[in-house]
Amino acid sequence: MNSDPGVIPSAAVLQAERGISRASSPSKSKQPDRPMLRRLLHLALLCLAIFACAGAGDPASRFNELGHQLMCICGCNQILLECNHVGCPDSDGMRNELMSDVTRGDSDSLVQQAFVQKYGPTVLAAPTTTGFDRTAWIMPFAALILGFGLVIFVVRAWRNRPTPALADGLRPLRGAELEQFRDQARKETDL
């Protein structure tokens, strides 16, 4: 979670709220349900602002959060703050460095850049959101969107399949009568 953007989103939210207020006031008399809509929008924006600001806390929580985004480089493959090797040649020094960076007030990205410059890109516990690393984040969500599209396409294609022809003399059931038989079948086969 981003812990940096404390002020900017709040200001943006306030501006957005004012904008909505100005825009919505002329049509107030024509559409009496607008105030409710506006309140809901306010609430949604407030929620967004709260979540955007969440975590932008004190140095201790920033240290904890950043420490869980970095790896110990001793070869244990563990998150920096979870490395539990007594006498680990690296983790104590790295933690001290992180604490001094955070206490100095460096931003998250600055702290991370400093660690990457010193220890290499593998010190970050997750790929960054720049350059080729971005594909690591994009691919799963792209696959999700593609998959959803595919499933919806398949459902539509299967719905449009021709229904098998009925034998002579048989009448297809529809509507309430069909539902009644389905309910009956469900009860008799599922229980």
Add this chain to the structure above:
Amino acid sequence: MAQIGSYALLLALALSVYSFAAGIVALLSQQHGSERLGETARRAGIVVFAAVLLAAVVLVISAFRDDFSIAYIFHHSNRDLPAPYKFATLWSGQEGSLLFWSLLLAAYGFVLRLRYKTDPRLFAYASVVLAGVQVFFLLLVNFAANPFGLMAGSIPADGSGLNPLLQYPEMVIHPPMLYLGYVGFTVPFAFALGALIMKYPGEKWIHITRRWTMVTWGFLTCGIFLGAHWAYSVLGWGGYWGWDPVENASLMPWLVGTAFLHSVMMQEKRGMLKVWNMWLVFATFWLAILGTFLTRSGIISSVHAFAQSSIGSWFAWFLGITLAVFLYSFFKNKDHLCSEHKLESLVSRESSFLFNNLLFVLLCFTVLWGTWFPKISELVQGNQVTVGAPFYNRVAIPVVLLLLILTALGPLLAWRKTSFESLKRNFRWPFLGAVAVAIFLMITPQSWGSPFGLRPWQDVAYLYSLMAISLAVLVTFTVASEFVRGGRVIAKHTGQGMYASMVQLTHRNTRRYGGYIVHFGVVVVVIGIAGAAFNQDKEQEMAYGDKMSIGAYTLVCRSYTQEENANYGSEWAVLDVYKHGKQIDTLTPERRFYRASRQTSTMPYIRSTINEDLYLVYEGQNPDTGRPILKAHLNPLVMWIWLGVWIILGGTVLALVPNAPAPIRVPAARLVETSAVPVATGD
């Protein structure tokens, strides 16, 4: 001894090759006598089990006899190793674990070949596929990773000992469970490929393999969670899952196997998803092998990879060959796999299965992508990156939450089509119940302990935790409503009490209601995992009488002590635990030094309750000050994970029990004339 083992393995290989080749010839040949040839192939396959079993027994006996002339025994055992771990030597290293894999595969083949009368021709095809896989593993243990290789030069007086991390009771059962899962997926794959090649009519092969798949899935589930519990109890970092490549390797076939267990119902009930199921079965098998390739080839580094060597190229070839065989068979026979029915509505059980499959496969893709990404990054931009827990947590958690929504909705959807009214009627109360629980969790004071006082605006982890718990409650209510609704119908017809009716309901459709119990177990696990949002930890140097506070607990250091035994020397702290000023326990976290391997290991002490685990690690002494260091973790709700696994396994076992017959209801007058004939209900 080593010679006996080596010859047994060679014999097993020769028999497997014969079983494979003669089986193919018998199936292809239309001539008189091919049946007898096929029978010899089947019998050869049965004897393979005896030969591999002999080799495994020889290796275990060699471990117990401290036969350090065998290099494998020298590297993975020592004289003072306790007996259970000497037995576990069989799967503690590369060569032994491959032998163990061959043994389990031979055992599955043994059972399959004994049960051939169910459908001799389909079983003959499946037997050939199994024999092909068996040949590969026996080639490995004979020529690439022989467990009976001898030590060069003089025989050492003692062995190097077993890795200390493996000297834990769960390591005696965790690998067998995991391997039973991995290897077991070969059986459904063998049947699927056999059915595809022979253009097997109908869905009978699905019925035959259903139990195999469920048993295998149960073993893999058990193996994965035993591994998680082992990591939690031994590694000493306070967690149970670290998204390590070895962990990921076990998760991938599990995810696809779970998708298959769901989608197979579509094929059974509606004759749909035949192509998809074929691919899922293949992918499950292939991913199990791929995981082994990943972790043993050294391509991807892992803290859990206890065995690495150059056998990666063997696995790469095998993966390529199996893919080629499957693709050839699939494209040659895919016309046989066309669906028979149409899908009527988006709001139906069928489409819920489609989305369920999509999400499971997507999760598998995410895990595979994250596992491979460091290598891909190295190829593209010349440097590796780390893909650790933060990546998986951000990407996988939303997908798991979507899956929970589907788990809640799925049982309420009927096959073919569900009316919106019916869905609303069935969903209303579970939904309101879940919302009420979510509000309750948000407004309760945080002083009540976890998971009360969940304020989602304070941290995104709390938001996820609240969503996970609310959805878990939603699933629980929908599952409960299914039992209650069904129980009511039976109670109305039979006059029984509600509890007896629900028991009867479950007996009459064990698969369906066993499945619901599995779903309930999953949500219990999810609640346990959601507790991780509240984890706390604290590290402190503690001398005699020093205090450390964490959560509601106060730890007071009483003393430090040492102990020696033949296998290791240990040093442990004795701490009194107080809660609200009252002493409730004394904990003894330990640190061991294993002489044979000259390695240290922590043994955390875990005080586990239904609310939280107090997890203490004695980390040793500070090299600068000489003072002992203790680390305490307070991990809420962890016990729920282990309880959930028991429920999942209970549900799986229940689903394997045959349905009880439901009596046909006939008018009383006719009962006098005819006796009621019991019939089984469908799934």
